[in-house]
Amino acid sequence: MDRRIVKDKLVKNSSALLLGFMLLVVLLIFIGLILKSQPLLESHPLGDILSKSVWAPMKGEFGFLPFILGTVWVTLIALLIAVPLCILAAVYLVEYAEDRLRNMVLPLVNVLAAIPPVLYGVWGVLFVVPVIRDVIAPLFGLQISGYSVFAGGMVLAVMIFPIMMSIMVEVIQTIPQELKAVSLSLGATKWETIQHVILKKARPGIIAAVVLAISRAFGETIAVLMVCGNIPKVPNSLFDAGYPIPALIANNFGEMMSIPLYDAALMFAALLLFIIIFGFNLLSRLILNKLEAPH
Amino acid sequence: MYSFPILQAEETPNIISLKQPHIQIKDLHVVVEGQEILKNINLSIPNNSVTSIIGPSGCGKTTLLKTLNRLLDDSKDVEISGSVLVNGEDIYAKNAEVTHIRKKMGLLSQKPFTLPMSIFENIAYGPKIHGEKDKGKLKAIVEQQLRNVGLWEEVKDRLDSSATRLSIGQQQRLCLARGLAVEPEIILGDESTSALDPISTQIIENLLMDLKQRYTIVLVTHILRQARRVSDYILFLYQGEVIEFGKTEELLLHPKHEITKQYVKGFIS
Secondary structure, X not given: OOXXXXXXHHHHHHHHHHHHHHHHXXXXXXXXXXXXXXXXXXXXXXXXXXXXXXXXXXXXXXOOHHHHHHHHHHHHHHHHHHHHHHHHHHHHHHHHOOHHHHHHHXXXXXXXXXXXXXXXXXXXXXXXXXXXXXXXXXXXXXXXXXXXXXXXXXXXXXXXXXXXXXXXXXXXXXXXXXXXXXXXXXXXXXXXXXXXXXXXXXXXXHHHHHHXXXXXXXXXXHHHHHXXXXXXXXXXXXXXXXXXXXXXXHHHHHHOOOOOOHHHHHHHHHHHHHHHHHHHHHHHHHHHHHHHOOO | OOOOOOOOHHHOOOOOOOOOOXXXXXXXXXXXXXXXXXXXXXXXXXXXXXXXXXXXXXOOHHHHHHHHOOOOOOOOOEEEEEXXXXXXXXXXOOOOOHHHHHHOEEEEOOOOOOOOOEHHHHHHHHHHHOOOOOHHHXXXXXXXXXXXXXXXXXXXXXXXXXXXXXXXXHHHHHHHHHHHOOOOOEEEEEOOXXXXXXXXHHHHHHHHHHHOOOOEEEEEOOOHHHHHHHOOEEEEEEOOEEEEEEEHHHHHHOOOOHHHHHHHHOOOO
């Protein structure tokens, strides 16, 4: 056979093989996590692990509820802060801002996304935590260290801002000018048009952006770990410390072999995170597909 | 076969009794991105009749239409000078209130753009914005406007379903009904039938001819036969200038200018 054709076939097949390997890695991680967390699942019923709130590895008690709720608290706070701000900022950039401003801000937002998380963590420790300790908590008559789910949520809000923002801007930009003209020509003001037409039309895209941001927030480790206190207790208020799942894994990885079942517990934490994030990404993909499908 | 609604006299709240023309355009110049799209337009558009704006593509037809309800406001790099008087009021005056001006004009665009809501809400949207809260009244408005465009019988059982489920022709009639629901005085059509099939086109054309009893209608069209069918007056625009303006038959059969003659005969398009 001609050497050129052999080369062509070789490239085609070998690149397919490499792609297969890469997908296999993800699958292997998943299987590995299941196998490694097996010892915990064998000795403790799954319902107990997920619903109990006592975390005492030395006594063999592994209740994941504080970590699950810690993750949920931090993520919810981040969303409550970031989502409304993001929607309004995106609307402003597309509908009101001049081209020059938009062209300046959008690349800047992407730069924000590229800043390493540890820098956000440092910012949280040096700025957010003291502000909560010295300014916000005293307003409620509290004396706390400032390391809290609130601090974690604030830092996380800033971190998920760029990705949400750039998706939302893109979504709002796709809404046809003519549709806005319809609303305006009926005598609606610009704000009414934004409220009733633009945001309504953009809703699936906005939801997808939020879901993507949630999966990012769930997985965020280092920045949150630095500011949220890391106490394995179910948080009851904004100012309580929390302990999200990624922080649990990162903090205890070094000593996991020293206590029986501890390693299996951490692997189970990783498995939990894997499933949650995988699920959310799948969900956002489904929403986006539906959005992009021709009507 | 489709039967056309008969418009009742008592349904006409805005019969035009003004002696002055509804729309007067004076010394209008529009410059978009440094290019003069419209040059020194002076016009009075006759009341209660259909006026078609014709001319080759890029001659400024749509721009002229958009200046009538200030839809160019949001476009970038547009300079407008001169004045457009609607009922004697200059809509480009400094203190002119744009939502109030736009409410007076129903716009029917090239393709039907339904709002992302139900059939009912599409029509109720305008009246709601202008303060109508009474559900009974909204229902009455929706029914009346759907009847006006001959859509009521086709959709009365699915008013709550999404407007996008309708056929394109039905959507365009819905858009017309939506525009009429804010009780405009003027209807602007921007090649409103270019996306429609022949039957839907005919329905829309007949509707417009019915509606001229109550409204002043300005259409942009690139189809000469359509202009001949529906309009009382024709405005021929060429390279941003008004070349000729007159009664339909006169302009089409006895054009005064050489360019108009060529366009009517199909030499320029």
